[in-house]
Amino acid sequence: MASAAHNTSEDGIVVLHCPPELAKIPLVNDNKSLAWITENVASICEEKTRRYWWIAFFFFSPIALLVPTLLAYQVGNGVGVWGENQPFGWAWDITNFVFWIGIGHAGTLISAILFLTRQKWRTSINRAAEAMTLFAVMCAGLYPGFHVGRFWKAWFLFPIPNWNAIWQNYRSPLLWDVFAVSTYFTVSVLFWYVGLIPDLATLRDRAKGTIKRVAYGIAALGWRGGNRHWQHYEMAYLILAGLSTPLVLSVHSIVSFDFATSVIPGWHTTIFPPYFVAGAIFGGFAMVLTLLLPARLFYPQLDKMMTRNHVDKMAKIILLTGSIVGYAYLMELFVALVYAGNFYEYNAFYNRATGWYAWHYYAMMTCNVIIPQFFWFKSIRHNYIWVFIICQFVNAGMWFERFVIIGTTLAQDFLPSSWGHYTPSWVEVLTFVGTFGMFITLFLLFMRFLPMITIFEVKAVTPQADPHHHPEGEHAPETLKEAH
Amino acid sequence: MPQIFQRGANLVPLKIALIIGAFATCAMGAVWMYFTPKYTKVGYQPAQPIPFSHKVHSGQLGIDCRYCHSFAETAAHSNLPSSQVCMSCHSQVQKDNPKLEPLRQAWASGKGVEWVQIHKTPDYAYFNHSVHINRGVSCVTCHGRVDQMDVVYQAKSLTMEFCVDCHRKPEMELRPLDKVTDLGWKAPTDSTELAALLGKKPEDLKLKAGAKLSPTNAQEIMGNHFKVQRGVHPPDSNCAGCHR
Numbered sequence: 001m002a003s004a005a006h007n008t009s010e011d012g013i014v015v016l017h018c019p020p021e022l023a024k025i026p027l028v029n030d031n032k033s034l035a036w037i038t039e040n041v042a043s044i045c046e047e048k049t050r051r052y053w054w055i056a057f058f059f060f061s062p063i064a065l066l067v068p069t070l071l072a073y074q075v076g077n078g079v080g081v082w083g084e085n086q087p088f089g090w091a092w093d094i095t096n097f098v099f100w101i102g103i104g105h106a107g108t109l110i111s112a113i114l115f116l117t118r119q120k121w122r123t124s125i126n127r128a129a130e131a132m133t134l135f136a137v138m139c140a141g142l143y144p145g146f147h148v149g150r151f152w153k154a155w156f157l158f159p160i161p162n163w164n165a166i167w168q169n170y171r172s173p174l175l176w177d178v179f180a181v182s183t184y185f186t187v188s189v190l191f192w193y194v195g196l197i198p199d200l201a202t203l204r205d206r207a208k209g210t211i212k213r214v215a216y217g218i219a220a221l222g223w224r225g226g227n228r229h230w231q232h233y234e235m236a237y238l239i240l241a242g243l244s245t246p247l248v249l250s251v252h253s254i255v256s257f258d259f260a261t262s263v264i265p266g267w268h269t270t271i272f273p274p275y276f277v278a279g280a281i282f283g284g285f286a287m288v289l290t291l292l293l294p295a296r297l298f299y300p301q302l303d304k305m306m307t308r309n310h311v312d313k314m315a316k317i318i319l320l321t322g323s324i325v326g327y328a329y330l331m332e333l334f335v336a337l338v339y340a341g342n343f344y345e346y347n348a349f350y351n352r353a354t355g356w357y358a359w360h361y362y363a364m365m366t367c368n369v370i371i372p373q374f375f376w377f378k379s380i381r382h383n384y385i386w387v388f389i390i391c392q393f394v395n396a397g398m399w400f401e402r403f404v405i406i407g408t409t410l411a412q413d414f415l416p417s418s419w420g421h422y423t424p425s426w427v428e429v430l431t432f433v434g435t436f437g438m439f440i441t442l443f444l445l446f447m448r449f450l451p452m453i454t455i456f457e458v459k460a461v462t463p464q465a466d467p468h469h470h471p472e473g474e475h476a477p478e479t480l481k482e483a484h
Numbered sequence: 485m486p487q488i489f490q491r492g493a494n495l496v497p498l499k500i501a502l503i504i505g506a507f508a509t510c511a512m513g514a515v516w517m518y519f520t521p522k523y524t525k526v527g528y529q530p531a532q533p534i535p536f537s538h539k540v541h542s543g544q545l546g547i548d549c550r551y552c553h554s555f556a557e558t559a560a561h562s563n564l565p566s567s568q569v570c571m572s573c574h575s576q577v578q579k580d581n582p583k584l585e586p587l588r589q590a591w592a593s594g595k596g597v598e599w600v601q602i603h604k605t606p607d608y609a610y611f612n613h614s615v616h617i618n619r620g621v622s623c624v625t626c627h628g629r630v631d632q633m634d635v636v637y638q639a640k641s642l643t644m645e646f647c648v649d650c651h652r653k654p655e656m657e658l659r660p661l662d663k664v665t666d667l668g669w670k671a672p673t674d675s676t677e678l679a680a681l682l683g684k685k686p687e688d689l690k691l692k693a694g695a696k697l698s699p700t701n702a703q704e705i706m707g708n709h710f711k712v713q714r715g716v717h718p719p720d721s722n723c724a725g726c727h728r
Contacts, residue, residue, distance in 0.1 A: 163641070163644065165645035165649060166648070167641075222493075
């Protein structure tokens, strides 16, 4: 492209060129063809399994096995094998629940809100981010289920007629949580699956072996790519995006009600819902990058579709939501220490900063408020290694945030006689490690068997899919012509 | 490339859905019917060391329940009779009956007859037997028509639902204190009789004299009267009332 602002062509027409800083950054680098996109995304599922994938799989899948093993141990021995006890009724389990459920929110934001707001850059990351959402919600769902102590009675959470003649307490936000999370999971699965159907059909049509053809064929539900199919597809996808959008905001608001509707100092604040939602998106985007940056190492062709531009935009969202979270932390402090005039509230925050778990508090502040500010620098946003490192701080910081909220408040509430310490047991620690193994193993399987980039949507955002597109040479796409 | 799926494959999802739907309905119905204590517990009739007949003792001979279950109205836990109580009659009556051999042995050794317990309250539920009797809840409410049983069996489900149903509507089970052990007794359905029982006139109960009431209605009117009179307010929504 010409860098000069104006050129006069031979026939006396003044051609106005965009200045380079205003030129659209392409969403697919190197002007790749539509066939190249199909070939390079589908080949991930079709080629011989790479050695790196096997190494990663054999590293993480044994870690994943810790989850069923230790949950069986917990069921066999009782919930006492976890370190929590009065007054520490909620500890690592609920911390981890909120941590995982929060991570899911980035996927839903990318797939639903960015879809409705026509953010075209979402197309190459939404499939993987949604898969991440599902796997994170699976990890999250384990915790409250097993936290009830008698897992086989967890069905009491649902309004099923029973011979105890007891009905669920609809005044409890813990019950709202059950409905919020199960709705979230159901809608996310549907949204993800509906979006997969056209690509599953592509894989079916390209598949070589009978097993693959039948398996992808069943999953593709007879998709032939007809006009009617696309019409129904677009409508279904739009409706599901509309359903998912409020869930981005509502699910974590309800999770925050678990705390905010209680009367415990440090929990009983109205700032919780927006602050939890911002934190969820913040932590979720960090996890998206944590998964996608290494995925680009496995499969270098992804670099053309998940470009520097995508990473840059996600880093900016992390910066924005991280700043909202930082504002919330400071506002909480201001309200508690200066404004509220409530001794217990004051004490709760004083203890956060100076009490038994103070180092968690400073870890949280450092990881969530200070370190993401490095994303103000373009050079850091464009350096994948720094982005990855900062995302790890955010991941850790968001875990610390949940522990600070739950732990410091329960450790030291109203009466010193009811204060108590908590140390996680080895079972809790290894279960948490196991959920990471489970999360990554599921993601590895997803990468291997399903197209991790939405093939048909990425094609639609290339210049050649634009009806006004003219191939190179006739007219340059970024060029405007004005007759004189 | 030949088609993998023939035209008929379009119907396969529908068929699968129908089969799963039918199966799920049957499974739900089966669980509803067979997995509840109404099915698994009611009718439990273990073999006892002596085939003691309540029908004979309570029904035909008319011995009051409290003659043998002597702590039923004074203790939290109702008792089974000691062998001395049995022997107070059976040292004279049927004293050579071979069926009573375990009783005579127990009496001689002083160890008691090892009856098999039928009606159990779980450890995690607090239950005070005397409180229920003294508020006018009849034996028949939980134990059924024991006076018609040859060998006792569990007549009611005794689930939490069973407890809570009555705790939420106790008037359906309250009766005059002297009728607690009269298992066949029912509230009088004649309004004059019912009012007289409560020491009132029919007009006080907003009834016409000599009017005929349905058994349920009669019980409800009588029970509401006793509920107020005796201050009956069982824990109905507080878990800690019974799960202390």
